[in-house]
Amino acid sequence: MKTVPFLSAFTCKALLLFVALLPLDAIELSDDVNLRGFASINGILNLSEDTDRELLNGSVVTLEEDDMYTKNSRAGLQLDATLNSAFDVMVQGIYIKERARDDYEARLEWAMLGYRFGNDYALHVGKMKIAAMDGAQNRYIGYSYLWIDPQVSFTGINGFENFYGVDVSKKGYIGALDYEWQLNGGKLQNHERQADEGNYLYSASAKLFYENAMLRLGAGELNFDHYGRTGELISKDETITFLSAEMQYMYDAFEFSGGYSAHRTDAIPEANKQYLSLAYRYDLLTPYLLYTRKEVTGIPKRHTLASTVPTPNGSNAAKETFVDDRVEHYIFGARYDILDGVALKGEYDQMLTKHPSQAHRRFDMINLTLDMVF
Amino acid sequence: MMKTLWSLLLCVSIIQAEELAVVTSAQLNLPKLDAPTIERLFLLKTNHLGTIRIKVVELKHETIKSHFYAQISGKSLTQLRAYWTKLIFTGKAQPPKQLEDIDALRAMLKTGQNIVTYLPLEQVDASMQVLYTLKD
Numbered sequence: 001m002k003t004v005p006f007l008s009a010f011t012c013k014a015l016l017l018f019v020a021l022l023p024l025d026a027i028e029l030s031d032d033v034n035l036r037g038f039a040s041i042n043g044i045l046n047l048s049e050d051t052d053r054e055l056l057n058g059s060v061v062t063l064e065e066d067d068m069y070t071k072n073s074r075a076g077l078q079l080d081a082t083l084n085s086a087f088d089v090m091v092q093g094i095y096i097k098e099r100a101r102d103d104y105e106a107r108l109e110w111a112m113l114g115y116r117f118g119n120d121y122a123l124h125v126g127k128m129k130i131a132a133m134d135g136a137q138n139r140y141i142g143y144s145y146l147w148i149d150p151q152v153s154f155t156g157i158n159g160f161e162n163f164y165g166v167d168v169s170k171k172g173y174i175g176a177l178d179y180e181w182q183l184n185g186g187k188l189q190n191h192e193r194q195a196d197e198g199n200y201l202y203s204a205s206a207k208l209f210y211e212n213a214m215l216r217l218g219a220g221e222l223n224f225d226h227y228g229r230t231g232e233l234i235s236k237d238e239t240i241t242f243l244s245a246e247m248q249y250m251y252d253a254f255e256f257s258g259g260y261s262a263h264r265t266d267a268i269p270e271a272n273k274q275y276l277s278l279a280y281r282y283d284l285l286t287p288y289l290l291y292t293r294k295e296v297t298g299i300p301k302r303h304t305l306a307s308t309v310p311t312p313n314g315s316n317a318a319k320e321t322f323v324d325d326r327v328e329h330y331i332f333g334a335r336y337d338i339l340d341g342v343a344l345k346g347e348y349d350q351m352l353t354k355h356p357s358q359a360h361r362r363f364d365m366i367n368l369t370l371d372m373v374f
Numbered sequence: 375m376m377k378t379l380w381s382l383l384l385c386v387s388i389i390q391a392e393e394l395a396v397v398t399s400a401q402l403n404l405p406k407l408d409a410p411t412i413e414r415l416f417l418l419k420t421n422h423l424g425t426i427r428i429k430v431v432e433l434k435h436e437t438i439k440s441h442f443y444a445q446i447s448g449k450s451l452t453q454l455r456a457y458w459t460k461l462i463f464t465g466k467a468q469p470p471k472q473l474e475d476i477d478a479l480r481a482m483l484k485t486g487q488n489i490v491t492y493l494p495l496e497q498v499d500a501s502m503q504v505l506y507t508l509k510d
Contacts, residue, residue, distance in 0.1 A: 142458065144463070173414065
């Protein structure tokens with residue numbers, strides 16, 4: 001059994017910060033200005049003999065690396081200012097480590113000017129996050145969702161989550177049906193795979209609420225220049241179209257949720273992501289089951305050009321580059337809301353990976369996270 | 375000391391009456407509201423009544439809040455906190471402003487802003503208009 005440095009330097013610092021902030025609610029700097037924050041402290045215990053983990057698209061990381069154990073450790077601060085009845089400003093900074101980087105870094109996550117007009121219309125301009133799956137915008141705010149973000153997340157679009165641009169939204173209702181729609185457009189930014197240069201994004205999403213049920217639909221297109229890990233340009237103007245559908249239904253103390261997203265492109269293998277979750281709220285304790293799956297399949301367009309060139313052993317080059325990767329998480333866990341704004345989550349996570357060049361692999365992990373918001 | 379007395383008084387009110395009133399300033403003359411509209415306003419699904427822009431505020435009092443949100447939405451305070459968190463950290467909305475005591479609430483209602491709030495029915499006075507009454 002491999003044990004891990006559960007209390008890394010970052011975790012210790014985050015724990016101290018957490019303890020220092022524990023008694024706080026939002027800090028009201030004035031009538032119209034609030035300072036809020038969030039933090040997550042995460043650790044993973046790997047129960048498997050296998051310590052390597054192959055991520056999709058050939059990214060290989062080792063579970064012994066310290067960063068893997070604190071992937072979900074992060075902290076953030078947000079300043080909200082209401083300028084007048086129509087305008088407001090929101091700025092959010094985050095201290096986080098992404099898997100493509102060596103160290104934690106502080107970065108601006110949101111920075112936007114909002115203008116609310118008409119009957120529940122809102123216009124935002126600035127740096128924002130793509131409204132794809134519901135979790136795509138809240139991914140770093142662990143307190144806002146039930147489980148711990150899996151090692152292979154089911155949100156995000158090829159590492160693209162942020163953009164600089166414009167967002168228009170509208171809330172309303174028709175009879176007992178509440179709705180909300182949102183349109184995004186702007187220039188992409190990729191934090192996770194720094195090498196890729198984002199070009200444009202446009203997307204639309206709609207949320208419908210009826211009694212205890214919620215349905216969310218999203219669609220969009222993004223364009224980027226794709227670079228390899230060593231910085232070489234692989235292809236320009238690659239376009240991904242994406243679709244997502246997500247639902248949540250609450251019956252008595254049961255909460256069921258599920259989602260599916262599909263990314264289609266000629267340049268890189270196509271990806272599908274799915275999740276299903278069932279939870280039971282028992283006062284402050286909520287046990288849950290979560291299944292997630294990420295599949296990447298297909299032949300990248302850039303490789304089909306080589307398909308006419310025979311390889312030394314006579315096989316077809318395109319066949320060799322066919323990608324068929326899969327990562328699944330089978331998770332059983334529980335969330336306990338210790339205090340107002342503080343939740344402890346513990347999970348048993350079985351991760352299965354499939355890759356054409358390797359036997360199927362299994363990793364058993366215990367995942368613990370303390371999430372807080374103020 | 376006064377804050378403690380105020381809290382005790384409110385607790386007694388809520389236990390005895392178990393009735394909450396959604397109110398606004400009597401000067402505003404807003405229409406009566408129904409339960410779905412109250413839920414939409416306080417869960418920030420809308421900030422309008424017709425064409426009138428509304429600001430919701432509430433007392434910083436756990437017992438009353440818990441009672442109110444359980445009745446209008448079935449959410450516990452913990453679920454509510456998670457719900458607010460999604461809205462707050464994506465810039466979609468700010469939760470209702472929390473006021474320390476009923477004097478601050480009364481003062482805010484008198485400012486002439488389009489404020490909607492809730493409080494124990496027996497705390498309602500002539501300066502307020504009752505828009506909806508929640509009963510157990």
